[in-house]
Amino acid sequence: MLQLNLFSNQVTFASMPSTRFQGSKRKYLPFLANLFADYEFKTCLDAFGGTGSVTHLLLSMGKDVLYNDILKANYVNAKALFIEGGMRLGVDELKSLFQKKDGVDYKQHISDIYDNIFYTKFENEQIDVITQNILSIEDEIKKSEAFYCLFQTALIKRPYNLFHRANLSMREQNVQRSFGNKKTWDTPIELHMIKFYRELQEYKAIQKPGKCYFANDDAFELRTDVDFVYIDTPYSRKRNYSETNYFNFYHFLDSLVMYYDFKSSVNTGYAHKPIYKPDQSWFSAEDEEEAFKLLLKRFSQAIVCISYRDDGYPSVERLKEILSDTHKDIRIAMADGKYVLARKGGENKEVVIIGEPISV
Numbered sequence: 001m002l003q004l005n006l007f008s009n010q011v012t013f014a015s016m017p018s019t020r021f022q023g024s025k026r027k028y029l030p031f032l033a034n035l036f037a038d039y040e041f042k043t044c045l046d047a048f049g050g051t052g053s054v055t056h057l058l059l060s061m062g063k064d065v066l067y068n069d070i071l072k073a074n075y076v077n078a079k080a081l082f083i084e085g086g087m088r089l090g091v092d093e094l095k096s097l098f099q100k101k102d103g104v105d106y107k108q109h110i111s112d113i114y115d116n117i118f119y120t121k122f123e124n125e126q127i128d129v130i131t132q133n134i135l136s137i138e139d140e141i142k143k144s145e146a147f148y149c150l151f152q153t154a155l156i157k158r159p160y161n162l163f164h165r166a167n168l169s170m171r172e173q174n175v176q177r178s179f180g181n182k183k184t185w186d187t188p189i190e191l192h193m194i195k196f197y198r199e200l201q202e203y204k205a206i207q208k209p210g211k212c213y214f215a216n217d218d219a220f221e222l223r224t225d226v227d228f229v230y231i232d233t234p235y236s237r238k239r240n241y242s243e244t245n246y247f248n249f250y251h252f253l254d255s256l257v258m259y260y261d262f263k264s265s266v267n268t269g270y271a272h273k274p275i276y277k278p279d280q281s282w283f284s285a286e287d288e289e290e291a292f293k294l295l296l297k298r299f300s301q302a303i304v305c306i307s308y309r310d311d312g313y314p315s316v317e318r319l320k321e322i323l324s325d326t327h328k329d330i331r332i333a334m335a336d337g338k339y340v341l342a343r344k345g346g347e348n349k350e351v352v353i354i355g356e357p358i359s360v
């Protein structure tokens with residue numbers, strides 16, 4: 001999994017453990033590596049960081065990176081992956097997370113609130129205990145490593161790897177399936193967690209020359225004193241409609257991070273009991289166009305690189321116009337070759353739009 005790959009003439013880097021997360025750019029890293037190598041910069045921001053795959057690339061290229069994501073679980077995962085030094089959590093410490101500790105008054109928030117929604121009764125009881133044991137770990141790095149193993153396990157045991165539907169029944173039905181993997185869903189939490197522990201341990205043993213910093217903020221409020229900003233917003237195909245609503249997809253993982261406080265935020269009117277409103281948007285502006293205008297203006301001093309899809313809203317051409325108000329020398333590149341305006345049907349394509357600051 002982690003051999004070194006030569007992806008381009010300039011950039012050599014190891015691969016990251018694969019994570020089951022919508023919109024991960026992991027498979028586009030060789031393409032992005034080639035593009036990034038054409039620009040000179042030292043400090044950068046991965047503003048909508050997700051799994052951190054692009055942070056991984058930038059760190060491997062020797063850049064100093066501020067990883068950011070608005071979701072708490074993503075922020076914790078990134079810390080587990082990118083804080084320097086090897087694995088801190090011992091495998092025995094990981095295994096001990098399953099045992100109740102003497103004298104602790106364990107709560108049952110997951111068992112109570114998510115009964116029959118995402119996991120079996122037994123799994124919910126385990127998640128309650130593991131989460132509270134993780135939260136009692138004093139060392140913040142060990143805590144993030146333990147959470148990483150739990151989050152990856154929680155995702156792999158879910159149909160579609162998401163929490164947007166109360167569909168435990170899908171896991172339990174004995175029917176022919178064209179997707180998913182019942183064996184994976186039914187594999188005990190402990191076995192999955194140990195496997196993810198090993199993957200993380202292997203990854204953390206690889207030295208990366210760049211230094212990583214972390215933020216858990218709204219990208220619209222982040223610091224702007226960086227040379228390069230990578231923008232990979234949730235994908236919209238229509239105005240004010242995001243196909244990939246990360247708040248709705250991954251709310252459950254954030255509930256675990258906020259275990260002692262999340263109950264009052266649960267939207268009980270929805271079967272999947274999200275702590276965020278299911279229609280919560282990634283921006284508070286009027287629409288996507290305004291949101292991009294705000295973001296690009298905010299980062300007008302930096303080289304900006306936007307990952308996009310050729311059928312996104314606003315269109316690539318419109319986004320290029322918006323970017324040209326604040327940036328120059330705009331370049332459009334497609335992961336699978338040259339950008340052509342008229343698409344001939346089929347799958348949508350990954351596009352990258354890059355601009356350099358006008359004022360420099």
Ligand SMILES: C[S@@+](CC[C@H](N)C(=O)[O-])C[C@H]1O[C@@H](n2cnc3c(N)ncnc32)[C@H](O)[C@@H]1O
Pocket residue numbers: 021022023024025026047048049050051052053054068069070071074217218219220232233234235246247281282283
């Ligand atoms: C398309 S994904 C990024 C994928 C990432 N590049 C990767 O390779 O995994 C978009 C991310 O933006 C985050 N997000 C949504 N709204 C945000 C906001 N206002 N500020 C910062 N992050 C936000 C989501 O939680 C999600 O992780």
